[in-house]
Amino acid sequence: MPLRGVIPPLVTPFRADGSVDLTAFEANLEALAVHDLAGFLVLGSNGEAASLDEEEKLALVAAARRRAPGRFLLVGTGMESTRGTAALTRRVADLGADAVLVLTPCYYKSRVTPEALRLHFEAVADASPVPVYIYSVPAFTGLPWPPGLAPALAFHPRVAGMKESSGDIGLLGRVVSSVPASFEVTCGNAPVFYPALCVGAVGGVLAVANCAPRPTAALYRAFLAGDHDRARRIQEALAPLAAAVTTTHGVAGLKLAMGLVGLQGGTVRAPLLPSPPSVLEEIRPLIERAVEAT
Numbered sequence: 001m002p003l004r005g006v007i008p009p010l011v012t013p014f015r016a017d018g019s020v021d022l023t024a025f026e027a028n029l030e031a032l033a034v035h036d037l038a039g040f041l042v043l044g045s046n047g048e049a050a051s052l053d054e055e056e057k058l059a060l061v062a063a064a065r066r067r068a069p070g071r072f073l074l075v076g077t078g079m080e081s082t083r084g085t086a087a088l089t090r091r092v093a094d095l096g097a098d099a100v101l102v103l104t105p106c107y108y109k110s111r112v113t114p115e116a117l118r119l120h121f122e123a124v125a126d127a128s129p130v131p132v133y134i135y136s137v138p139a140f141t142g143l144p145w146p147p148g149l150a151p152a153l154a155f156h157p158r159v160a161g162m163k164e165s166s167g168d169i170g171l172l173g174r175v176v177s178s179v180p181a182s183f184e185v186t187c188g189n190a191p192v193f194y195p196a197l198c199v200g201a202v203g204g205v206l207a208v209a210n211c212a213p214r215p216t217a218a219l220y221r222a223f224l225a226g227d228h229d230r231a232r233r234i235q236e237a238l239a240p241l242a243a244a245v246t247t248t249h250g251v252a253g254l255k256l257a258m259g260l261v262g263l264q265g266g267t268v269r270a271p272l273l274p275s276p277p278s279v280l281e282e283i284r285p286l287i288e289r290a291v292e293a294t
Helices: 022-032 054-067 082-094 114-127 149-153 169-178 190-198 213-224 228-248 250-260 279-292
Strands: 005-007 039-042 072-076 099-103 132-136 159-164 184-187 203-205
Touching: 005 039, 005 213, 022 054, 039 054, 054 072, 054 082, 082 099, 082 114, 114 132, 114 149, 114 159, 149 169, 159 169, 169 184, 169 190, 184 190, 190 203, 190 213, 190 228, 203 213, 213 228, 213 279, 228 250, 228 279, 250 279
Parallel strands: 005 203, 039 072, 072 099, 099 132, 132 159, 159 184, 184 203
Antiparallel strands: none
């Protein structure tokens, strides 16, 4: 079960001129690799995948595979077309991706019906040499997860699970109860990570793990050990930080937070704007609180 644990969705550091800083990316990955993490996600939402061209995407995947040999490597390959998603999926598999994470297409959202999504995911899975995980994040796509779609896809031999990032624990619980145990449902929303584990999530793909890897992994291990008091304590301390580096300040805030723990977030790519330096003083005590709770 590859996704049993915590996976950070790696950021893509950019230089001041907007180019990808592969050296910083590799240094971040190596620093995170010393922690108790289940693997890494490249080309996720926090990696600003939507702002990368194909050459940059492939270079990042190759670098991640080179710097994390033997570690589970999940790669985001969702595109707006089924054809494009299948093609990118095959390319990253050739570079050593262990599995892919496929975002729901959303540009023509009024026409992206449950049936269209089912056919899309099945076609991508048919074409994929590696396991496929579905990615639902309504905050970005504007598409709520359709009832019944997860069980409809769960028996495809290469659809391995999904990342559910809405933060709706009721929805996540309903998905878990509707699919076989082999279908891995993971949480993509750190402020509800502990309750998600309680209703059956097998792990988390969590932005906050980039700047607080030890507390995030410790929460998961405490839950596994049955130490629910400790897990709840860490969750309470981690939630404000997780909110600050996602919903409040977004990727720019996450990158600032990484600098506070010795990593290299770099800047964001336009049209995103960097966070003002004053945000550092907001985030610093939140990191300290999360670490102290571990």
